[in-house]
Amino acid sequence: MDITVVGEGAVAAAPDVMRLHAGVEVRRQSAAEAFAGVRAAAARLAEALRGAGIAGEDLRTTELSLGPEYEAYPKVSAYRAAQGVEAVIRDLSRADRIIDTVAGVGEEARLNGVAFELSNPDAALREARDRAFADAAAKASQYAGLAGRPLGGVVSVSEEVDRGPQPMRVAAAMEDTASVSPGRQTLTVVVRVGYAFGE
Template sequence: MRTTSANSMASLCHALPKPLFHGLAPFDGRRGIAGDREPPWFVLRHSNMTITVSPRRIAMAVLAIIALSATYLIGATRAVGTGVTTSTRAATISSTQPAAYPVSGSPGINVGGRAKVAGTPDTLRLDLSVVASATSVSEALASANRSASAVQKSLLGSGVQKKDLQTSGLNIAPEYDYSNNSLPRLKGYQVTESISARLRDLGRAGDAIGKAVSAGGNAIRVNGISLDLEDTGALVSSARDKAFADAKAKAEQYARAAGRSLGDVISISEDVTTPSPIPMPYGLDAASAKGMASVPIEAGSQDVSVSVTVLFEMR
């Protein structure tokens, strides 16, 4: 049995590279070393070094080489599998990203348009007040009420609608006498009633204001008037049409320059600007009432503007 194994080991050693195992020779079992239970079967001599090789050591070395090779192959297989999984996930994520353009895939062109339409003010806002003083609050209030009623009656008679006439304020304050450098002395009370009205017939507005001032007598105060453009529906509609046409003309020009054609409208946004009342302070009192009827009211014009932003498809 040992002779057969010895011959096999000798063949294995002769098959190994010569430079590494130079001097490998079979060891005679009959010349064993004392005290060894398992004497080596071969002796490896190289220069001044002698290595004894037993079957157990060779088997352990072969098993170690096999274990290292298996570990390396398993690690390489896992690395390749992980790389494939990562690539698959990356491809899945990129395929679910939203499109940068509309569903049709056509790029768009975003343009703005603007239009301004002039209109004539159709309403005059009148702000006036009556002031009355008396030694008591009740007397001052009664006097102010009489003057305010006369002014309101005059305005209604001049064609002002009741819905356009409003009592806009009431103030009651004490009055003091500061003469002779003495301590303030209460001398009575002052009542102020404010009235606002909308005059929609501008051709009769000047005459209506003059009559209202005359009706109020010395108690009247004209705080100011303003011109307003309230009926802006038709003007805004016209401005919208012109603003959109302006935006479309720009978009068509850009499309032609790019060698493309204009597609459908994707979105529209707008900004409408209507005029604010234009104040025209008069600051008139009863002393100026006589000339009020002859003062003409010039309405002038006010602008309504519309700005639009339109997103078109390009084909």
């Protein structure tokens, strides 16, 4: 006879990378004007981000759209064009300055949100695994005691890892004047462990 228990381990860690979702948007009377305008604005935005220290490989186009806006269908009032970019910020102390750089591009600039992540979650995951396995072992030991049987060795192990960002609490801002705070994120490991019961 054996027993299978589920253990859970969670570790909170401070993110060290920010993904900034930004872009540009223009409205013009013709589609060609709108597209030319958004491409020019996007070039200014990319140049400004590179000038702020973002490496070329840390810039990625996330949207490119062009379409009509209607005053009353089918009458077109204008054409809207948009281009989005994701900028990876690896030094969080520069986050506010880079956001200000985007805003300084002009009235076409758009800020569409931020996401934080850990560049190397391995150490946190190792600690979460230790906690999950210890949790499983404690549960199995308790059940063995309740059953009046000695706990045998491990016969099976499987795990599930949640790498998604789960805000645990909001940390203090990086500086008194900083408007962007990465807070903390929780990485959770769930381990399913099978134990044999001794005789």
